[in-house]
């Protein structure tokens with residue numbers, strides 16, 4: 696039951712993130728009305744604004760002007776809902792017997808907020824090849840504050856930030872900014888303060904494995920060429936989410952491959 700409620704809540708957050716991504720790109724403020732069709736400006740009714748469902752109910756078109764909506768909308772809504780459920784199950788592994796405490800709830804809120812920020816980074820870098828400082832900095836402050844409050848070793852956070860940021864700063868220096876941008880350095884630092892040492896290493900490793908696999912698949916299917924730009928922030932955001940949820944399990948599994 697609670698899992699279903701969390702899924703619905705996550706779907707609405709996903710719908711909100713779509714609006715955030717749109718407004719960040721247009722550099723508009725939130726004060727203007729947002730429940731309008733982006734093409735014809737017609738006011739949308741509650742039935743048109745149901746996350747995930749409306750896309751199918753309207754068959755992917757605006758009811759008023761018939762312009763097709765981007766598949767980004769239902770996809771972001773669905774995956775935000777899914778990730779919100781996975782985060783909930785990470786904090787409360789037995790959803791029928793959740794032991795709520797102030798610490799647990801703070802941890803849940805923190806992880807939900809950071810997951811939302813990473814979803815925005817994922818989509819935005821994928822669409823526009825840009826990692827937004829307006830998302831990275833607040834998320835960094837939040838991650839440091841909550842992690843310290845929850846009793847995380849400050850040194851492990853510092854090592855995480857140095858490794859995450861340093862790894863990309865080094866590549867930036869070697870390539871004189873050709874391989875990666877400054878946004879990757881700041882995203883690396885954010886990963887470090889979310890995950891800390893040693894999980895930052897796992898996240899970087901996963902990002903490179905995913906990045907190489909998906910690039911090869913895209914090149915094989917001729918969707919991209921070797922010299923094409925790859926939105927690496929997308930892979931970093933995904934690997935951070937995976938490590939947040941499954942870091943310890945993945946590290947145990949990885950070592951078990953070498954120890955017989």
Ligand SMILES: [Zn+2]
Pocket residue numbers: 732733734735736737757758759760761762
């Ligand atoms: Zn319309």
